[in-house]
Amino acid sequence: MSLILAAVAVWLLGAVGWALARRRRDLAAAIGAGAAVVGAALGACAAGSALSGREAQVLSAAWPVPFAGLGLRLDALAAAFLLPLCLIGALCAILAVPTRHHADGGGAGAGFAAFNALLASMATVVLAANLVLLLAAWEVMTFASYALVVTDHDSRAVREAGYQYLIFSQLAAGALLLLFLVLAAATGTWELAAVPVAHARTAVAGLFVLMVIGFGTKAAVVPFHVWLPAAHAAAPAHVSALMSGVMITMGFYGLARFLPLLGPPSPGVAFTLIGLGAAGALGAVLLALLQRDVKRVLAYSTVENAGLITLAMGAGLLGQWAGAPELAVLGWSAALFHIWSHSLAKSLLFGGVGAFAHEARSRDLEGWGGLLARWPVVGGLTVVGALAIAAVPGLSGFVGEWLIFRALFAGALVLHGVARAAMVVGIAVLAMTAAVTLAGQARLIGIGLLGTPRREPPAGAFRPPARATTAPLAALAGSCLLIAWFPAPLVAALAGALATLVPGGAPTLVVDAVRPLGSLALVLTGVVALVAVLRGALAGRGVPRATETWGCGYAGAPGRTQYSASSLAEPVRQAFAPLLRTRVERLGPVGYWPAEASWRSRTLDRTVTGVYRPAFGGVSALLQRLRDLQEPRVTTYLRYVVLALLVVLALLFLPIVVRP
């Protein structure tokens, strides 16, 4: 416990320490990043020991805030979320160091202040054993991340994205406040209960909705994900990496911690999560395939993975409800494992793609191309991240997805009736999601990094990358490989967390289940290496001739004639056209000698166009009416005051008058 307290203290010191070196940017960055790394190292030690520990470490102290207490608890579940936080937090802090040169004014130091505050608040969220403390930390997390999102606040788009993020976060925080009030009223204490309290059936439904809104917004569960793509596109790369890799997992931590408090799982809760997860994953991955902004591609891919995790949680709950221990254990461990593997791979991808976007001064995929040749090391590491997200065997993403599939197959075999049908539908949706994910990552890498440039990068770009860029990415890529090769030790390490989620479950079942996957990844790597060596020997006998790409006799076709990102996605877009409602603007070609022709498509998120825009528009129209009450005259307001007084008096005296 002292270790983690020290970690939080170091982070908090880092958050204020930059002020000492405000004038010296390098020193400020060194203090900020150093504090983040040292704190993370301490936190990782604490989390590592707590992960295996059976007993929760508890600390409670008085805190002179009404209802609050400084209650902290580090148990295996908290540790399972704390460890990736520390790992990725430290690496993202290092990634941030080279960016200090292009941050404005005191931005570098202030950025690290918010960064450290974000780390400290996320750790506190995971550790909090008191509802008021949890909510306070949650809000600090939101505001610190908001400050990071609007780092480049000169741009209007960035400010708008930040504002939108803030609004959604506060709506979610309202739901959380309500949730905590009801829970506190039911238990009579502000301490976070460890055991469920009996609630009425309707109350359970209400609490569940509050949880999904409150935690699901942070976790980017569809339809509460809308803030995420805009915020991730606006934020600097290392911030997107931290938010996508770690901050969204805070939402899942909340769900994992609070869903058991609802009492024995009900099928309604489980099916809702499965439905939200499956529909969200497929919808988001289709949108990811159609984005032009590279960071929005990754952001929607995060929403997709959030859907997969939600689906896995739902499957686990369904297993608990149906008394199918295999499904319960597989579902929950799939959720935990996928949280880990997605965190690592997505931070890697955001870090790599963000570095490319910074060098190319553009996030438009249609203008990219041939960037791997410019930056082979960063490019290669980014490809590893994309393969991990594409969930192909040999990398970490596959193990998580395999566990979800495995859980659904297990569910299909043991459940009956509607539940069995739901499992099979889930399998089909997951398969389609996986195929579209693959296409999306092929598009990101194939169009963005391979081929030839569609637009020349600015002069002076793509100097050899800083070691502070490549080293963290290499560490993340290495962990993606390690997890794929040795999944069983990780699952075994997560057994403690699993035991708190599925009491009485047998985690060894999952450890044994994933063991062959490790061998599979190793064998695959070996076989591919063998074939590669063989191929190299065959192809390398003579001097390989270098020439043009075959173009039917035309040599030196310009980069812009390559297949574009939009055209690559076109078959899928056309097949899902009724669902996506893409707006296509088409001009020409007309006549025998066409002069110009253009084709432009734009696919908007239908939760935005169909739900949020009308809803917020309606609210805003309603509020406009209240403006009529406003009048720039003192007498009007005096009238209001008198009226209000009269109402209060009436309310006070009415009971006395009415009483016989």
Add this chain to the structure above:
Amino acid sequence: MTASAIGALALILVVAPLLPALAGRTVAFLTGRRGAPLLQPYRDLAKLLGKGAVYSRTTTGVFRLAPAVVLGAALVAAGLLPLDGRRGLAGFGGDMIAFAGLLALGRLLLALAGLDTGSSFEGMGASRELGFATFSEPALFLVLGALALATGESSLGGMLGAPLARAWARAPATLAMVGVSLGIVLLAEASRGPVDDPATHLELTMIHEVTILDHGGPDLGILLYGSALKFALFAALLAGTFLPRAAWPAPLAVAALLPALALVAILVGVIESAMARLRLVQVPHLLTGAAALAALGVVLRVR
């Protein structure tokens, strides 16, 4: 790891290049031509492996890595499949997901290698291959789901092993639908007609052939062998579904693989010569049909 599994694996690795040749020969026969000799693919492979390499200056290491990954993934997938109708070389619970994942890995690298050339030809092929997979993947998984429900097993060794024979007695309708659906998935995954045209790489038909247009020499040889192996794997999956061989003596079960694969290849040839290639926009419809058929098979097992 049994002798029969190793024998069956060796058999399929040797005869894989025969399958496209046999299908092509069937098409030739039905259209009144003589066709290439059956052993032509082996000669082509020998020729290609002996050639030098030519690379486009645009390409990167991804282009060179792709053939190794495509073939490596197919080889490992072959190890998962119970080719002898029993356990397979290295089966485990949930190996069917890994089987599909390995083929997806090959597809991803093939698409990346195509895009690496910077040519629109390859881009078009990659786009179509990735797009059609969006529909063939759910169909394949529904097939696997229906097989799992029919047999009560969750590994390829179980689904195509001993429990399959009992399942044919209990749920013949489901398994028949699964078989047809799997056949359609095979046509798409192995890039055969009416989905793709293996004989050309013209713009209108190009999918697989054009994605590998810029590969030459040993790389092309490896890719051609890899795609033949993929064809053989799906053919073995199909044969295994219709022909549960777990109760047969091991040598016979392995030997039966040969005529079964040949039959599938001939059937593919018959379909190719009897049907015109579908318009590209209709391919998703065909694959959705396959998925629907498998889903119907699932529905029959929901209770």
